[in-house]
Amino acid sequence: MLNDPNDTLNPTFHESDDRSEAIVDRVLSRGESRRAKTTLFSEGRAEALQDDRDTSYDFDVDGLQLEREERRSLQFVESLSTELEDVTEVENRQIRLENVVLIGVYPAGSQQDGETSLQELAALCETAGARVLEGLLQRRPYPDPATYLGRGKAGELAEIVAETGADTVVADTELAPSQRRALEDVVKVKVIDRTAVILDIFSQHAKSREGKAQVELAQLSYLLPRLRGWGDSMSRQAGGQVGSAGAGMGSRGPGETKIELDRRRIHTRMAKLRREIAGMKTARDTKRARRDRNAVPAVAIAGYTNAGKSSLLNRITRAGVLVENQLFATLDATVRRTETPDGRPYTMADTVGFVRNLPHQLVEAFRSTLEEVADADVLVHVVDAAHPDPAGQIQTVREVIGEIDSRHIPELIVFNKADLIDRDTEIALRGLEPDAVFVSARTGRGIDELLDRIAELLPIAEIEVDLVVPYDRGDIISMLHDAGGVVRESHEADGTHVRARVHPDQLGSIEPFRVGGKGAPDRRRPDVRHKPNLGAPEPAPRKLELPRREQA
Numbered sequence: 001m002l003n004d005p006n007d008t009l010n011p012t013f014h015e016s017d018d019r020s021e022a023i024v025d026r027v028l029s030r031g032e033s034r035r036a037k038t039t040l041f042s043e044g045r046a047e048a049l050q051d052d053r054d055t056s057y058d059f060d061v062d063g064l065q066l067e068r069e070e071r072r073s074l075q076f077v078e079s080l081s082t083e084l085e086d087v088t089e090v091e092n093r094q095i096r097l098e099n100v101v102l103i104g105v106y107p108a109g110s111q112q113d114g115e116t117s118l119q120e121l122a123a124l125c126e127t128a129g130a131r132v133l134e135g136l137l138q139r140r141p142y143p144d145p146a147t148y149l150g151r152g153k154a155g156e157l158a159e160i161v162a163e164t165g166a167d168t169v170v171a172d173t174e175l176a177p178s179q180r181r182a183l184e185d186v187v188k189v190k191v192i193d194r195t196a197v198i199l200d201i202f203s204q205h206a207k208s209r210e211g212k213a214q215v216e217l218a219q220l221s222y223l224l225p226r227l228r229g230w231g232d233s234m235s236r237q238a239g240g241q242v243g244s245a246g247a248g249m250g251s252r253g254p255g256e257t258k259i260e261l262d263r264r265r266i267h268t269r270m271a272k273l274r275r276e277i278a279g280m281k282t283a284r285d286t287k288r289a290r291r292d293r294n295a296v297p298a299v300a301i302a303g304y305t306n307a308g309k310s311s312l313l314n315r316i317t318r319a320g321v322l323v324e325n326q327l328f329a330t331l332d333a334t335v336r337r338t339e340t341p342d343g344r345p346y347t348m349a350d351t352v353g354f355v356r357n358l359p360h361q362l363v364e365a366f367r368s369t370l371e372e373v374a375d376a377d378v379l380v381h382v383v384d385a386a387h388p389d390p391a392g393q394i395q396t397v398r399e400v401i402g403e404i405d406s407r408h409i410p411e412l413i414v415f416n417k418a419d420l421i422d423r424d425t426e427i428a429l430r431g432l433e434p435d436a437v438f439v440s441a442r443t444g445r446g447i448d449e450l451l452d453r454i455a456e457l458l459p460i461a462e463i464e465v466d467l468v469v470p471y472d473r474g475d476i477i478s479m480l481h482d483a484g485g486v487v488r489e490s491h492e493a494d495g496t497h498v499r500a501r502v503h504p505d506q507l508g509s510i511e512p513f514r515v516g517g518k519g520a521p522d523r524r525r526p527d528v529r530h531k532p533n534l535g536a537p538e539p540a541p542r543k544l545e546l547p548r549r550e551q552a
């Protein structure tokens, strides 16, 4: 398993062949030895995110909410078991608490973008369980092919790392294996990239069998070209800080040993995972086909990570999906059934959030989960209205939607967290997306309007009816044929027996001839509507103050 806390891979790697073999075994036997995770500490972790610990919602939650407790307990190390093994584990966690320095490169004119991206990287690192000490941005037309930062700046970075006692450097874009090694040689601590951090979060959070398989597949395909060197550059630095810090974020992978053998085994493992995922996809397809037969339209909630997708699903359907002020709280699609204000049923799916520079390995691995989006009749695209760069988020999400060939699906932009923005921001956002709905999953504002808008966009489900039409009503038969909905037709003594799918508007004219059928809509208005939450006071929005050294 790649995030096994017991995988203190790098430093001791060269010491014993037996040990290195055991490590590869563990990497490849994911799930069999699933142990406590390495989410490390609680204090300070939420700095990069808005504080929501006092949040209260006016609806109940179900068992899924327990997952939140489970995650918290991992962070707080709740019960110190008397078992020696566990105590050692706690000590390990403290030793391995990662202190990271972030680095990014931005071209002239996109400083704001570079900063937003670095702040997001800070949030990602905190979500992965690290503590962010410094952020360092360098203005360059493009990253240095050798060391990412320019030579001189890399030297300054080495000083900062030494000063702050950081044990890991995280680069904001994907590093080539050679860049990573060269930079490690300069700064003398572990260097990882944004992709590794995202993969690490996914591996900590994956819950379903399919999710775990997808993440492992993504991790292996990320590791494959990087096998050479994971242990290598570390062992060249005996006595460096890495040695005592052990493996942590982004390095929960195999070290360099018997690389060819490993490579072959990894390929075999990946093939097996692909087969497994394909198998699970079949099961899901069957489920979806059943849903299609019942002609229940599907709505998918898509959007940037932390936009409030799960909160919105909870608000609308009381699904009790885990809501966390974390990036990638949701990795599995949750589907809930609900209905329009006039009683038409539809399903609503919560999906994994998107992020800028989403590792392509993940898009590939999560393709089957993302089909929940691809197969939807309507996309509810949730955007965090209070985010500094909503336009950038919308663009990122639309790019991924394009990658999974879903541009044609009607999209409803929903600005969530409307409770956090002022009038001017709202006007600006309306300018950006004139047809958008403004809602707050927290206060309930706009939810009724959202439900009405979804209802308008849903395809009208046709209804299957059985009719016996007397021979003097040829007009009815031709109307059914014109609409193209005739399934079966036979001429009997009492008239034409027809099974046909009709639009709800046609029901009136055919009603006298109905002899059965299914799927007639229930036109009762649901007696519970979604009331606004007048409860808890809203915490003031918090902005990340990331320590930053500007280097132009």
Ligand SMILES: Nc1nc2c(ncn2[C@@H]2O[C@H](COP(=O)(O)OP(=O)(O)OP(=O)(O)O)[C@@H](O)[C@H]2O)c(=O)[nH]1
Pocket (backbone or CB within 6 Å): 052, 055, 303, 304, 305, 306, 307, 308, 309, 310, 311, 312, 322, 323, 324, 325, 326, 327, 328, 329, 330, 331, 352, 353, 354, 416, 417, 418, 419, 420, 439, 440, 441, 442, 443
């Ligand atoms: N103030 C405010 N906060 C909100 C609102 N909706 C969600 N949040 C908060 O935003 C954070 C993220 O919410 P989630 O529902 O987990 O977001 P998500 O889009 O499902 O995130 P991922 O699953 O991580 O991609 C949580 O801290 C929520 O409490 C809102 O309308 N107003």
Ligand SMILES: [Mg+2]
Pocket (backbone or CB within 6 Å): 309, 310, 311, 322, 323, 329, 330, 350
């Ligand atoms: Mg979510």
